[in-house]
Amino acid sequence: MLKTKRTIIFGLLLFLAVSLNAQQSRVTAAYTFLQQGKLDSAKATIDVAILHSETQSDGQAWYVRGFIYKTIYNQSEKSNKQSSSRIEGLISFKKSLTIDTTQENVTENIKNIKYLATTLYNDAAASLDTIDYKIAVNNFDIFREYYLLVDPSAENFKQKEIDFANAMATVYTRIYEADRKGKTDFLNYAKASYNKALSFDPNNINANYNMGILYYNQAVNLINQSDYDLDIVALNDVQDNSINLFKQSLPFMEKAYALDPNKKETLLGLSGIYFSLNEKEKSNEFKQKLEQIGK
Amino acid sequence: MILSSWMVVLPDQSEEANAKIKTIYIYNFTKYIEWPASYKEGNFVVGVLGTNTPLVTELNKMASSKTVGTQKFEIKSVFTPADCAKCHIVYILSDNSSQLNGVLGKLKGKSALIVTDKSGLATKGSGINFFVDGNKQKIELNRSNIEKYKLKVASTLVDMAVQVK
Numbered sequence: 001m002l003k004t005k006r007t008i009i010f011g012l013l014l015f016l017a018v019s020l021n022a023q024q025s026r027v028t029a030a031y032t033f034l035q036q037g038k039l040d041s042a043k044a045t046i047d048v049a050i051l052h053s054e055t056q057s058d059g060q061a062w063y064v065r066g067f068i069y070k071t072i073y074n075q076s077e078k079s080n081k082q083s084s085s086r087i088e089g090l091i092s093f094k095k096s097l098t099i100d101t102t103q104e105n106v107t108e109n110i111k112n113i114k115y116l117a118t119t120l121y122n123d124a125a126a127s128l129d130t131i132d133y134k135i136a137v138n139n140f141d142i143f144r145e146y147y148l149l150v151d152p153s154a155e156n157f158k159q160k161e162i163d164f165a166n167a168m169a170t171v172y173t174r175i176y177e178a179d180r181k182g183k184t185d186f187l188n189y190a191k192a193s194y195n196k197a198l199s200f201d202p203n204n205i206n207a208n209y210n211m212g213i214l215y216y217n218q219a220v221n222l223i224n225q226s227d228y229d230l231d232i233v234a235l236n237d238v239q240d241n242s243i244n245l246f247k248q249s250l251p252f253m254e255k256a257y258a259l260d261p262n263k264k265e266t267l268l269g270l271s272g273i274y275f276s277l278n279e280k281e282k283s284n285e286f287k288q289k290l291e292q293i294g295k
Numbered sequence: 296m297i298l299s300s301w302m303v304v305l306p307d308q309s310e311e312a313n314a315k316i317k318t319i320y321i322y323n324f325t326k327y328i329e330w331p332a333s334y335k336e337g338n339f340v341v342g343v344l345g346t347n348t349p350l351v352t353e354l355n356k357m358a359s360s361k362t363v364g365t366q367k368f369e370i371k372s373v374f375t376p377a378d379c380a381k382c383h384i385v386y387i388l389s390d391n392s393s394q395l396n397g398v399l400g401k402l403k404g405k406s407a408l409i410v411t412d413k414s415g416l417a418t419k420g421s422g423i424n425f426f427v428d429g430n431k432q433k434i435e436l437n438r439s440n441i442e443k444y445k446l447k448v449a450s451t452l453v454d455m456a457v458q459v460k
Contacts (some may be wrong), residue, residue: 059364225311228357232455235319236431243430254459272309278427 024054027061034068039075042068050092059100065139066112073116081123081135090146092115097150110150117146124164128197133171140164162197166206169193173214180221188216202255209256209266215249216269217260219276246276314353316372316432317425319386324408324423325363327450327452330383331406331445338369342379344398345388353378376401386410387421395427406445422446424459435459 021168026049027248033042055061069089078082090113097109106227120143127136144161147154171192176183191214219242226238250273256266267290321341339362343351351372358368363383371382376397379385385398390414398409399420411421422441423434436456441448 090313098415102342184308193296220309220312223315226315226319228361230319232320232323232452235316235323239316246430277430278432281429 003032008096024058024061026052027055027058027064030068031064034064034071039068039072043072057099057104058147059096059098059105062092062096062099063109066090066096070112070116072246074208075117081127081132081139082211086116086119087142088140094146094149103291113146113150117143117150121147125167130168130171130175132174133168136171137168139271143227162204162207164201165193165197166204166210167202169197169207169210173210180225187218203259205259205263206257208259209263209269210249212253212256212266212273213251214274215245215252219245219249220272221244243277246273249273250277261289264293267293285291308354310349311353313432314347314349317436318353318357320432320434321386321410321424322361323452324384324410325448328408328441329447334406335364335366336363337366338371339366339439340371341384341386342371342373342382342395344373344376345391345421347388350386350388354364380405383409384408384410387416388414393417393458398429400442403429408444408446410443412415419423423456427455434455441449 006135009204014268026045029050030046033039033045043132043201046061049055050058050061050065066089067084069092070086070218073083073089077085093109093112093116097106097113100106100109120139124136124139124143127139144157148157151157153286169190172186172193176186176190191211194207194214195212197204201207222238222242222245230238249269253266253269253273256263260266268287270292271283274280274286301438325339341354341358343354351370354368354370361368371378373379373382377393379398380401383406384401385407387395387398387407387409391446392411392413395409395411395416402409408423409421410423410425411417412425414426417424417435417440418436420440421437422444423436426433426435434456435452435458436448437459438448439460440451
């Protein structure tokens with residue numbers, strides 16, 4: 001029923017767009033090719049039409065272009081996380097939205113932009129691994145741009161930003177952990193991502209805990225990677241640097257603890273930080289709390 | 296699609312890091328302190344009085360790759376002062392500090408470095424004592440307590456430690 005209604009609306013819009021001049025005939029021809037399933041011809045025809053001065057400012061022509069590219073994406077590029085047709089579709093619907101302010105077209109353009117943007121979000125989520133993470137970042141950026149264009153007050157968008165930043169930080173941490181000496185940049189990327197999540201929500205427990213752990217493990221690794229031949233002066237420098245990192249870890253871990261006092265990992269982390277800062281009484285306090293929870 | 300953002304990363308072991316610091320110190324002691332010729336044969340024995348698994352593990356790791364001159368390290372857990380008699384270094388853990396006097400008694404006439412881990416013990420017989428200053432692990436050194444066991448201590452080590460008399 002909905003599909004039929006959409007087809008009628010689309011047909012009506014197209015009818016209104018059709019005129020006697022040649023360029024607009026091209027738009028009609030492109031749509032006909034689309035209906036016939038001749039997507040290559042539809043694409044070639046509409047790409048010529050939108051370059052011409054008579055139709056380059058025609059919202060209807062851009063809408064048809066968007067529809068053709070969306071169809072190409074759906075039919076042959078859906079498994080391609082970097083589909084160029086999807087991007088062309090978004091560009092076209094956005095252009096149409098800017099030019100054509102009639103209510104029906106605005107509604108259709110928004111609906112299509114939301115649809116394609118959502119597929120970008122899904123592909124970003126599916127690319128959150130140590131190999132495709134750049135695709136994830138790029139797709140999420142484009143998703144953000146288009147989704148906020150059509151729904152600037154999206155209620156759950158902040159949560160999406162937080163979740164994505166945390167997820168990216170996780171990916172960066174994995175890359176760093178796999179090669180701590182060679183991939184130190186990724187430690188900084190991970191921290192930047194957690195900071196981004198915290199900029200949206202300072203009370204995000206995952207970001208606080210994980211940020212604390214990043215600094216904590218960095219401090220421990222600094223000591224554990226030291227050579228036994230280190231002289232005492234150099235050992236003092238290592239201690240100074242690690243103490244500095246433990247102190248940077250502390251506020252994040254304390255915040256995570258304030259947000260969830262019964263989280264075992266946080267209690268373990270705080271016990272470890274205070275132990276490393278040679279504050280044994282405080283370390284034991286958290287150790288005891290951990291033992292009580294474990295009972 | 297829901298993004299999975301939660302990764303439970305457990306903190307690395309802080310006890311191991313502390314053990315590493317102390318092990319590096321102990322290895323440094325062997326470079327800046329000289330034992331009499333009669334102690335330069337056989338294994339170089341480090342005895343740990345008390346129980347600290349991460350420390351003993353770390354000392355054993357060090358022992359597998361380092362030597363004192365031509366001597367191989369031998370790391371021993373010891374439980375009574377009598378067990379310390381054949382050690383080059385005796386490290387008395389803080390929980391076992393009350394055994395310091397017993398160790399001093401057993402080491403009379405021997406050449407051993409006594410290392411402790413509790414405030415004030417460098418004035419009560421130990422040669423080197425670990426202490427904490429500004430969150431940092433440091434050492435205090437009592438030169439006469441080292442030299443009374445016929446050990447020679449390099450001025451470099453003396454300069455890097457807080458001196459106690």
